[in-house]
Amino acid sequence: MRRENESCGSEKVAACAGRCVTPLKGEPLASAICHCTHCQKQxxxxxxxxxxxxxxxYE
Known part of the structure; x- marks a missing residue:
């Protein structure tokens, strides 16, 4: 399990109970959840x- 500020490649990611937390300066434009076979494979x-x-x- 990654801890806060631990590097994941070039990104800073924190995991807490299965959640990824990344710093954002603004609100997301949109979000999507998909269950097509392409997204399942990806x-x-x-x-x-x-x-x-x-x-x-993105910070």
Whole structure:
């Protein structure tokens, strides 16, 4: 399990009870949950969750 501020590649990610936490400067533009076979293969799970943000809002 990753701890807060532990590096995950080039990103800082914190995991707490299965949640990934990343710092954002603004509100997300949109979010989507999909369970099509393409998203299942891509995520390795039953579904994928996608969050749309401006690149400049990611710290």
């Amino acid at each position: 995520s390795g799970s039953l579904f994928s969750f996608t969050l749309f943000i401006w690149e400049t809002d």
